[in-house]
Amino acid sequence: xxxxxxxxxxxxxxxxxxxxxxxxxxxxxxxxxxxxxxxxxxxxxxxxxxxxxxxxxxxxxxxxxxxxxxxxxxxxxxxxxxxxxxxxxxxxxxxxxxxxxxxxxxxxxxxxxxxxxxxxxxxxxxxxxxxxxxxxxxxxxxxxxxxxxxxxxxxxxxxxxxxxxxxxxxxxxxxxxxxx
Numbered sequence: 001x002x003x004x005x006x007x008x009x010x011x012x013x014x015x016x017x018x019x020x021x022x023x024x025x026x027x028x029x030x031x032x033x034x035x036x037x038x039x040x041x042x043x044x045x046x047x048x049x050x051x052x053x054x055x056x057x058x059x060x061x062x063x064x065x066x067x068x069x070x071x072x073x074x075x076x077x078x079x080x081x082x083x084x085x086x087x088x089x090x091x092x093x094x095x096x097x098x099x100x101x102x103x104x105x106x107x108x109x110x111x112x113x114x115x116x117x118x119x120x121x122x123x124x125x126x127x128x129x130x131x132x133x134x135x136x137x138x139x140x141x142x143x144x145x146x147x148x149x150x151x152x153x154x155x156x157x158x159x160x161x162x163x164x165x166x167x168x169x170x171x172x173x174x175x176x177x178x179x180x
Contacts, residue, residue: 020044037157
């Protein structure tokens with residue numbers, strides 16, 4: 001059984017080693033999540049330490065998937081803090097452990113991220129992914145709309161420059177749902 005839940009600030013700090021392990025595994029397996037392989041564990045810890053600080057500051061929402069008290073997935077909801085864009089959020093770092101991939105964990109994490117964003121008053125989500133990766137198919141199946149592609153946008157973990165696809169999704173807001 002895999003449980004999906006949002007971590008509070010204290011839980012985010014406590015989860016840093018497990019999140020770092022998950023990030024290292026994903027990057028070393030070729031995931032396009034902002035880092036190059038091989039990823040040093042200390043660099044992964046530093047990244048998640050920054051994330052835990054932003055969770056504590058209310059700037060991000062950290063959602064995890066757990067199986068048998070082990071962290072097996074994560075996704076971030078970055079609450080855009082600028083005044084003219086506080087209606088939107090960015091989705092990032094959708095990561096699923098290798099042994100539980102292809103079992104719907106990514107989709108469940110994304111559903112939780114969309115619900116968390118809605119609860120935070122966000123009505124527009126954006127994300128990007130490497131063109132051709134499996135998450136691209138997931139996003140399309142969940143109603144995300146492609147709005148552009150940029151060639152040679154980011155380096156793959158092996159160093160090659162690859163195309164990135166950008167997506168958005170509009171969310172219903174509580175006032176919209178009440179009117180229906």
